[in-house]
Amino acid sequence: MVKLPVKRGMDIREGITDKQEIQKGVYLAGEMTEVRAGYAITSIANTNNEVEIDEPVLELEENEYTEEQARERGDKYLNRT
16 A cells, blocks of 8 residues: 555545556556545555655546445445535
8 A cells, every 4th residue: 555646636535546557567556546635545566676666646537426326336435525
């Protein structure tokens, strides 16, 4: 789990990260994440021996679920106000 900055100007509370290789051997998980103070908590997998990696700036897809859809799914974490 890592805390990564979100692209400036993105005014969203929740978003979806795209699954992608962000650096050779370093992969960002495709998942739902919450944005707080310009940062998102997400998961990466590092298959290299190096511990340090370049910090990417995330560009998230906006969460498209409505509050009613979230309740139907039973997902208490979506669309909080």
